[in-house]
Amino acid sequence: MIMSELCGLCTRCLRFLLPSPPPLPRRRLFASTTSSVSLGNKKDKKEKVVVISGPTGSGKTRLALELAKRLNGEIISADSVQVYRGLDVGSAKPSPSERREVPHHLIDILHPSEDYSVGQFFEDARQATRDILDNGRVPVVAGGTGLYLRWFICGKPDVPKASPDIVSEAYSELAELQKNEDWDEAVKLVVKAGDPKAQFLAANDWYRLRRSLEIIKASGSPPSAFQVPFDSFKEELGTSLTEDSQNVHSSLDVSEEVKPKDLDYEFICFFLSSPRLDLYRSIDYRCEDMLSGTDGILSEAKWLLDTGLLPNSNSATRAIGYRQAMEYLLKCRQQGGRSSAGEFYAFLSEFQKASRNFAKRQMTWFRNEHIYHWLDASKPLEKVLNFIYNAYHDQTGTLVVPESLRMKKDISNEREILQLKTYRPKNRHFVSRNDCSDILDWIRSQGEVVNSVV
Secondary structure, three states: OOOOOOOOOOOOOOOOOOOOOOOOOOOOOOOOOEEEEEOOOOOOOOOEEEEEEOOOOOOHHHHHHHHHHHHOEEEEEOOOOOOEOOOOOOOOOOOHHHHHHOOEEOOOOEOOOOOOOHHHHHHHHHHHHHHHHHOOOEEEEEOOOHHHHHHHHHOOOOOOOOOHHHHHHHHHHHHHHHHOOOHHHHHHHHHHHOOHHHHHOOOOOHHHHHHHHHHHHHHOOOHHHOOOHHHHHHHHHHHHHHHHHHHOOOOOOHHHOOOOOOOOOEEEEEEEEOOHHHHHHHHHHHHHHHHOOOOOHHHHHHHHHHOOOOOOOOHHHHOOOHHHHHHHHHHHHHOOOOOOHHHHHHHHHHHHHHHHHHHHHHHHHHHOOOOEEEEEOOOOHHHHHHHHHHHHHOOOOEEEEEOOOEOOOOOOOHHHHHHHHOOOOOOOOOOOHHHHHHHHHHHHHHHHHHHHHO
């Protein structure tokens, strides 16, 4: 694994600065048809933390930025790619000007050759939360990495920390297999050591495989043997739902009626999404935008390759967009720095498809995270901000989501289901063969530079 530090990197990307809406009024926003969530006993006051999540391309970054301005807040990124320096375009990282407007945490803290774990995120994000609250400001946690947010809210499993000797031992046992890219043999080694669930890890997730081996060596048990706070949360939630469901009006979303009472903070959580067809279209356009210009995601993928990293070899290079872009550029290099328009469009299609599938997985994940209120991102931003702002300041103990803002979790419309099944991307920028000529020229120029060096 390449551990060299990044030197002299200068990445640039186009950003569009959106005008800030006027200050929000402090009026209450209710509607006659609602879904509600109990926020617990008003006498037992907890410090408030706002969480904004949503699938890729849903607009959560902009929403969090505008909300933080109004709440005198600071943003904690819950994005597993934004932690890496140099990966700006593909992670839709807030621009430098946006980060000057509102303080951001957990952005640009690692070189892409380093791995970042959910456990480390928990420690870093909780520390940032404490610091923000102690400074009299409001923590706004924003991102779409589901496991990061689950641990952040519910707590992390009580898994023993391995000693430096054990860490070194586990690394040594897997190092040669990783160097030879022998994933299957490495999995067999960890399964034999005592973790049968290692076979279900994502291919080439060497960090988690190595961490599993460390836990086994440190405790004699696999990771699955340790209690996970989220499991207790689910049990409490399930019991409360069973007890309350008979007394709930049929127009309410029963799955959102309760919150666990033993969380460290009062988490006010929102999941921002759009009608699925609109979201998919937005994602496709977003992928095109990331490829426009000479400083887009392809340039960042080239830099990753130039540092010695390979696609799908660690956390950063497994990220959606970067993996596909690195694989495409490697193919171009193997062809002497050449690419046809057809090869470019095949790459673009794969990039878009992977991004849509990722958004679909995010929605599936958060559908089962009952602490979130689903909001319709297609509604005017001012209206959504108004609601969240008032929800934060609400003192009644009940958060009321107007029907006009609520986004359904499931697709029940047969017409929409059929449209999704027959969905095909319709690009805005890359339509004809000539539309990608600048990118093909750039790829050719990069190949010529490599050949001249050789």
